[in-house]
Amino acid sequence: AQSVTQLDSQVPVFEEAPVELRCNYSSSVSVYLFWYVQYPNQGLQLLLKYLSGSTLVKSINGFEAEFNKSQTSFHLRKPSVHISDTAEYFCAVSDPFRGAQKLVFGQGTRLTINP
Amino acid sequence: NAGVTQTPKFRVLKTGQSMTLLCAQDMNHEYMYWYRQDPGMGLRLIHYSVGEGTTAKGEVPDGYNVSRLKKQNFLLGLESAAPSQTSVYFCASSYFAGGPEDTQYFGPGTRLTVL
Numbered sequence: 001a002q003s004v005t006q007l008d009s010q011v012p013v014f015e016e017a018p019v020e021l022r023c024n025y026s027s028s029v030s031v032y033l034f035w036y037v038q039y040p041n042q043g044l045q046l047l048l049k050y051l052s053g054s055t056l057v058k059s060i061n062g063f064e065a066e067f068n069k070s071q072t073s074f075h076l077r078k079p080s081v082h083i084s085d086t087a088e089y090f091c092a093v094s095d096p097f098r099g100a101q102k103l104v105f106g107q108g109t110r111l112t113i114n115p
Numbered sequence: 116n117a118g119v120t121q122t123p124k125f126r127v128l129k130t131g132q133s134m135t136l137l138c139a140q141d142m143n144h145e146y147m148y149w150y151r152q153d154p155g156m157g158l159r160l161i162h163y164s165v166g167e168g169t170t171a172k173g174e175v176p177d178g179y180n181v182s183r184l185k186k187q188n189f190l191l192g193l194e195s196a197a198p199s200q201t202s203v204y205f206c207a208s209s210y211f212a213g214g215p216e217d218t219q220y221f222g223p224g225t226r227l228t229v230l
Contacts, residue, residue: 108157
């Protein structure tokens with residue numbers, strides 16, 4: 001069975017500092033990888049996803065994630081964070097060979113931006 | 116275009132009571148999902164539906180029932196609520212293919228407390 005581990009439950013950083021949120025997955029087959037973001041008191045929104053091709057994927061608000069097959073990782077990075085990035089971030093995987101998208105989520109990482 | 120809406124936003128039940136959570140989407144999506152979110156555990160799939168009139172079990176289906184009588188609505192029922200069902204419940208929907216690469220669109224959530 002697939003599983004996702006987010007190595008940090010909380011990450012506090014100062015505004016304009018870089019940040020990395022770590023995600024590792026375990027799967028014996030190919031996977032699709034996702035990062036979802038949950039702003040306070042809201043539902044989850046897709047931030048970015050890796051399906052195939054270039055291992056570096058980017059979001060419209062400056063986040064990027066790199067798929068590393070050998071290390072089974074999909075870490076999320078941003079070179080300079082803003083107060084508005086305060087949220088909980090979830091890494092998720094799905095099996096490309098299944099008919100329905102059954103996402104398996106990690107435990108979440110709460111990103112707190114300090115001024 | 117409201118996206119995915121959930122009713123109610125909050126609810127407090129006593130052990131043994133029953134209730135139904137309603138999820139509605141106006142994006143003409145075929146696939147719909149119910150998740151529960153618990154602290155430190157991410158989101159876990161309860162049930163899902165691949166189209167009107169169909170339902171299937173997810174990772175944690177026990178104690179819940181679902182129905183999809185209309186394409187736009189997905190109902191989650193608790194027949195006899197237990198304190199272990201205290202959680203935040205999220206509904207999501209995805210596009211017609213519902214394939215593993217799909218983007219799921221989430222509702223704002225329902226916070227349920229069972230006393």
